Every structure is written in structure tokens, then in C-alpha cells.
Amino acid sequence: xxxxxxxxxxxxxxxxxxxxxxxxxxxxxxxxxxxxxxxxxxxxxxxxxxxxxxxxxxxxxxxxxxxxxxxxxxxxxxxxxxxxxxxxxxxxxxxxxxxxxxxxxxxxxxxxxxxxxxxxxxxxxxxxxxxxxxxxxxxxxxxxxxxxxxxxxxxxxxxxxxxxxxxxxxxxxxxxxxxxxxxxxxxxxxxxxxxxxxxxxxxxxxxxxxxxxxxxxxxxxxxxxxxxxxxxxxxxxxxxxxxxxxxxxxxxxxxxxxxxxxxxxxxxxxxxxxxxxxxxxxxxxxxxxxxxxxxxxxxxxxxxxxxxxxxxxxxxxxxxxxxxxxxxxxxxxxxxxxxxxxxxxxxxxxxxxxxxxxxxxxxxxxxxxxxxxxxxxxxxxxxxxxxxxxxxxxxxxxxxxxxx
Amino acid sequence: xxxxxxxxxxxxxxxxxxxxxxxxxxxxxxxxxxxxxxxxxxxxxxxxxxxxxxxxxxxxxxxxxxxxxxxxxxxxxxxxxxxxxxxxxxxxxxxxxxxxxxxxxxxxxxxxxxxxxxxxxxxxxxxxxxxxxxxxxxxxxxxxxxxxxxxxxxxxxxxxxxxxxxxxxxxxxxxxxxxxxxxxxxxxxxxxxxxxxxxxxxxxxxxxxxxxxxxxxxxxxxxxxxxxxxxxxxxxxxxxxxxxxxxxxxxxxxxxxxxxxxxxxxxxxxxxxxxxxxxxxxxxxxxxxxxxxxxxxxxxxxxxxxxxxxxxxxxxxxxxxxxxxxxxxxxxxxxxxxxxxxxxxxxxxxxxxxxxxxxxxxxxxxxxxxxxxxxxxxxxxxxxxxxxxxxxxxxxxxxxxxxx
Numbered sequence: 001x002x003x004x005x006x007x008x009x010x011x012x013x014x015x016x017x018x019x020x021x022x023x024x025x026x027x028x029x030x031x032x033x034x035x036x037x038x039x040x041x042x043x044x045x046x047x048x049x050x051x052x053x054x055x056x057x058x059x060x061x062x063x064x065x066x067x068x069x070x071x072x073x074x075x076x077x078x079x080x081x082x083x084x085x086x087x088x089x090x091x092x093x094x095x096x097x098x099x100x101x102x103x104x105x106x107x108x109x110x111x112x113x114x115x116x117x118x119x120x121x122x123x124x125x126x127x128x129x130x131x132x133x134x135x136x137x138x139x140x141x142x143x144x145x146x147x148x149x150x151x152x153x154x155x156x157x158x159x160x161x162x163x164x165x166x167x168x169x170x171x172x173x174x175x176x177x178x179x180x181x182x183x184x185x186x187x188x189x190x191x192x193x194x195x196x197x198x199x200x201x202x203x204x205x206x207x208x209x210x211x212x213x214x215x216x217x218x219x220x221x222x223x224x225x226x227x228x229x230x231x232x233x234x235x236x237x238x239x240x241x242x243x244x245x246x247x248x249x250x251x252x253x254x255x256x257x258x259x260x261x262x263x264x265x266x267x268x269x270x271x272x273x274x275x276x277x278x279x280x281x282x283x284x285x286x287x288x289x290x291x292x293x294x295x296x297x298x299x300x301x302x303x304x305x306x307x308x309x310x311x312x313x314x315x316x317x318x319x320x321x322x323x324x325x326x327x328x329x330x331x332x333x334x335x336x337x338x339x340x341x342x343x344x345x346x347x348x349x350x351x352x353x354x355x356x357x358x359x360x361x362x363x364x365x366x367x368x369x370x371x372x373x374x375x376x377x378x379x380x381x382x383x384x385x386x387x388x389x390x391x392x393x394x395x396x397x398x399x400x401x402x403x404x
Numbered sequence: 405x406x407x408x409x410x411x412x413x414x415x416x417x418x419x420x421x422x423x424x425x426x427x428x429x430x431x432x433x434x435x436x437x438x439x440x441x442x443x444x445x446x447x448x449x450x451x452x453x454x455x456x457x458x459x460x461x462x463x464x465x466x467x468x469x470x471x472x473x474x475x476x477x478x479x480x481x482x483x484x485x486x487x488x489x490x491x492x493x494x495x496x497x498x499x500x501x502x503x504x505x506x507x508x509x510x511x512x513x514x515x516x517x518x519x520x521x522x523x524x525x526x527x528x529x530x531x532x533x534x535x536x537x538x539x540x541x542x543x544x545x546x547x548x549x550x551x552x553x554x555x556x557x558x559x560x561x562x563x564x565x566x567x568x569x570x571x572x573x574x575x576x577x578x579x580x581x582x583x584x585x586x587x588x589x590x591x592x593x594x595x596x597x598x599x600x601x602x603x604x605x606x607x608x609x610x611x612x613x614x615x616x617x618x619x620x621x622x623x624x625x626x627x628x629x630x631x632x633x634x635x636x637x638x639x640x641x642x643x644x645x646x647x648x649x650x651x652x653x654x655x656x657x658x659x660x661x662x663x664x665x666x667x668x669x670x671x672x673x674x675x676x677x678x679x680x681x682x683x684x685x686x687x688x689x690x691x692x693x694x695x696x697x698x699x700x701x702x703x704x705x706x707x708x709x710x711x712x713x714x715x716x717x718x719x720x721x722x723x724x725x726x727x728x729x730x731x732x733x734x735x736x737x738x739x740x741x742x743x744x745x746x747x748x749x750x751x752x753x754x755x756x757x758x759x760x761x762x763x764x765x766x767x768x769x770x771x772x773x774x775x776x777x778x779x780x781x782x783x784x785x786x787x788x789x790x791x792x793x794x795x796x797x798x799x800x801x802x803x804x805x806x807x808x
Binding site for chain 2: 006007010361362363364365366377378379380381382383387388389390391392393394399400401402403404
């Protein structure tokens, strides 16, 4: 029996409510160039600190020590799904990010418009980062292709040169190597089957490419497209099946709502991207669910931009709203991130993410602030994110004893 | 090769002695209602603190973070047996608890006397918690059944309405669903085979039930019995096989002696339930073994009763005896628990358990007291209990280098 099955078999349903606040990319590292402090250390967070003082703290490795997680694995871990067991493909993630709906059997691919020369050499993989409007127009053109051998093609533009294609039909495979040379000045690359039962899908992809390139051939820039990250809607048991949770996602970004929908969470879209609207929605829905995934994107965006002041400001804004969230008197509340995005690195990193868990039976420790350093001395230690859900369930009395 | 096999293949025999002191349910959580301190924080333990200051400390997750362990999994972990791999069934544990001997192939079940009405509805699963004397008398009556199709039935009363049945014969299976509706006012439930090769065992169980109910039919209360937790003597390699240890259990409670016997430990019964007798026995046996499992039950009982003063007092009593134990100059001594039993929760919990390990090569850390908080900053971190034995063996020079 795998670890995860053990947890599943112990889960109990009750009325207790769990709020999991994910400040995306929350973790940071201190560098002399940024006053030797992390965003959490620089931020003035009286409410978070007060909560930390009566919580149990720790830090989590989203996947494993040293592994730099993408958003998919980062979130899967937080929800109790071992990211080394469950995999959400890049194509799928991209499709969710542009709010495309996927059904079982679909194969999704990330795509970009690119430019090839007369010798079929990819001279610009991003077609000069063509404007979103041009991409939108070209996607309309590609929609003409429609169905190929009974497989429907569904196309949606993203930002700049990016778009997504979903192939919908029977017996499709995602065991297909990228149709992308990955670097400029290499020959255009056709898709290749990685397993024998992927050949039919590859044939359909090739027809799609041939028809698409014919439709685009008169453009000087962006006269072709590259596809990668072929992936299927994953076969993942829902949070209801596994944990008997009636769960709900409150997130402003489509990709995180999409991720949550893969796990069977109810998706609730705030009126706008303001934290105020997210909290209002939490209040509105509080009686209807027993698990809330509350996602805040700004910390990650600021980290990716290397904008420490902005990251601090997003954290401080959350701190201001924290009392209102606590007024709901959730039985369990956890605050953490799906990974670190240190401002000095401007990208996702492997650094363990600060965590606090509060309930009336959480236990305490000597962490009196909510910072990376304080969390190092916490009573939860530094552990893999996939165990967090077990801790949350236990704190909510939603987990039975293991063994006699 | 599993982790455990790695350890097994590295174990070495030598004369060094290891004492593992298990204060059952030791871990606690601090709540305002108990002066915001844990039992270890409230207890005055000059000797434990002095030992902690020169030990290496940490905390252990008995099974995995967040998992609430039963006594079986809690102890298996301490002895280096992954509790997610090795499983001791409820029936077996109950049989050990009433000092029944089990041999390979036996199937044990927990049972209670219960009352059914004329429509075969279980109206009281515990027969009004009938007195132990009545249970003893009824068990005597059930002994008349004796053998069924070559399968011997062995019966022993427990406390109040509880008793244990062992079925001894060839080719028995424990893949059997409980013969227990689990709640009152439901129809009496016959045992059911969970796998096809359990059918013969189910037939024998049904005969046992029919004969037994016939014998009890004239009782107004407790005119039948329910059986659950069917389980076999587990197939577990001994500590001698795995670690080359000549191990011995000094415990006052039968269940813990039984658990130890499953792992091939020699079982030594103290004269009485006093710590004084346990320590005297340790002295008597010190030359004969190289691993001592020294089990103290009082901490758990006090925790289950929510009696903080009593839990503190058990810990302080152990502290008084500690110098006498240390006078034996064990090469390695560890003090920990098999799980936490916080007084405010009155039950087993998932909170990691404080641990200290002392040897002349243990290393040190900043933990200067033996408390949950101090152990958070210990040099061993917070880890799964199954790794403790490896640490003990290494401290005793009983583990070879892994790899060149």
C-alpha cells in the first residue's frame, strides 16, 4: 500500500473547515543586495506574526530538497498529491491557463508561431514575439482546419506568439516528442511517436501541420508554428474521492483554477483580481465547502520581476486582510506558498517555503514571526509538501488513527 | 533494494549495549488551559535535562507527518520496521494484550458480547458493558465448542464485555470482513470472505458463531457476540535476523511484551508494575542482552485521562530513576515515545515525539532541555521513526559503512 493510499483510507468527513492560503512563490532568499532580508523579513506583518506565534511552523520542499518545481508540481504537493507520481503535462497546464476546457482523452499542446526560411530552417522560434492580435487572427485562420480523420482541433490564442491546440477524438496518445527544434537555426522538426500506439496521433498532427503551414505560407514572419508538451488530461482521483473533502478554489488566475478543477474542486471566480473580492467570495461560500484553496498570485509575479518592494507590498496587503479571514474562525488555516520565487533570482527556486498551520490543537513552537528563519525552528521541521494535507486533515479531526 | 534491506545488510554484532526507553504517548502540545506548557515543560527533570544537554535531540514522526499512529505502528517504527510495510492486525494486538500465545498461521479476532433482539437486530453491541466475571463465565461456556473441522478455537476473556478468539489450523485466512455491524440497531452481521481463499475460514467462523449463539441463547443480555479485526500472526523478520541484536523487552503491560515477542525479543516480566522493579530487572539482565526495550506505560494512560499532573509525575518519576539507569553506562541510550498523547486531546495524536540519543559519539546540539521545543532545534531534526534504529546502531558501532 502506498503512503497516499494509507491517508485516503483514513480520511473522515466532518463539518470542520480548512483554509489553505497559497501566496504563490512566497519563499525568498536574503542577499546583501536586497538589504540582506527576504520579502517576509522586510514586510510589516503584525497579523501574520501574531498568527505564527500561536501556530506551528515549518518549511516545505514542494517536491524534494533541491528540486525547482513548476506550478503544477508545486500545487499538487500542497493538495496531498505526490508530484513525482502525478503529472500534469505542459500542454494541459497551458490549456488550463487560457481557460480551455479539457475532457478525458484530449491531447493538448503548447504552440508558438515561428518563422522558417525557404530551406525549412527555423530562423525565429517566436516570430519576433508577434503581437497578441496577430496571433489571434492567425488562430482564427487555423480554425478552418477543423476536423482531421474524426479528430477535432480546438485552438485558442495566448499572449504574444503563443497559442494552445487541443486534439479531441478517440484513442489519441500523448507519447509524442516535441515538434520543435527548441533553438533557432535548426531544421523544422516534425512530431515523432515515442511509442508505437502514438503513430495515428502523429499522422493527424502532421496533417494538421501541413494544412496549417499551407494556410500561413504567405506571411513573412510567423509562417509556421511549433508544438510541444503534448499531454493528456491526467487521470487523477479527486479530493472528494481521496479525502472526502468538499473543496473549492478561490483564485484570480485561470491556470490555478484549472489546476484545481483537475482535482475536482469547485471553481469560483472572484469579480475582479482584487484581494478584497477574493475575501468577499470566501465569505459568500464559507458555508458551502469544507476546504478552501485561496490563491494569491502577486508574490510570484513580483518575484519573477525581481521587484522586492512589490513582493513586500503584496504580502503586507494579505496581512491586512488576514484578520477578516480569521474572523470566519476556520478550524484550520495554513499559510504557505507553492514554491519560492526569490527576487534576486527572478524565477522559481528550490528553497523550502515557509509554512504556518493554526488550529486549536496545532501545538506551538518558538517561531514567533512568519519568516524563513523563524520557520526553520518550527515544530513541523522541513518536510515534503505532499505531507501537508495529512497534517491539515489531522488538525481538522478528518483523519482516523492508523493501526491498532 | 528497500532502505530497510540496506540497513540489514550493514548490521554488525558487537558487545555494545543500547537502551531504548519508550515513555508511551510522551509527546504533548501546549495549550493555554494547561498553563501553555507541555508535560515535559512542566516536569522538573534535572537528570533528563542534563542528559539532553550532552545528547543529540530531535523529534520523530511515528509513521509520517500528520498520521495518528496506533500502538502497533508506533512501536514498529521505533524498532526500525516501516509501519507502512509491516502491519500488526487488531485481532493479533488484542490477543497479545491478554497474553495469548500465537503461532504462525493462527487467525485472531477481537470479540465482544452483544445483545440481539428476536429479529436478530443488534440492540447493544457491548451487552451493557457486562462485568468481566460474566464475560469470563461465558468464555468458559464458549470453550465447549473446541474444534471445528480440524480448527482449534482458543478463547480468552478481556475486560468487561471483551474477549479474544484465536483460530488455529491449516490454511486459515484473515481476509475476512468484520462480523460486526459497528453500530447498534442494525442486523447481526455474518463474517464475509474478502478473497476467494478465505471461504473455508468463513465457513468455520459461521459454524463457531452458530454453535456459540446456541450456547448463549438463554441470556437476556449478551446473547451473542461480534468479531472483528481478523488478523494473522504477521510474517516479520526478527531483530536478530535484521540487526544481529540480542534484544530484550522490559515492559509491565502484556501488549507491549507481545509486540516485542513478534520481533523475536526475549520477554522479561518485572515482578510488579513499579518502575523500581523494571530497573531492577534491567540490572539483572544487563549482561545477557545488547538491546533493551524499556517501556513505561504511565505517560500514555495519564494523557488518555487528560491528567496533566499525573503525566508530569510519571515523567518526574522516570527522571529520578534515570541516574540509576545511566550508572550501567550503556553505550547508547535513547529516550522517546511511540507517539504523542496530548492531555488536552485525551487520545493519540500526530504531533512529533521528542527524542534524545546519547552515546560517546552522538554529537551535540543546542537543545539544553528535554522538551518538544528544545528538541525542535536538535541536531537530528524531525524525521520518521523508522530511521531511529539506524541511528542507534551507528552510535553503537553496529553498522558498517555503506558503499566504498
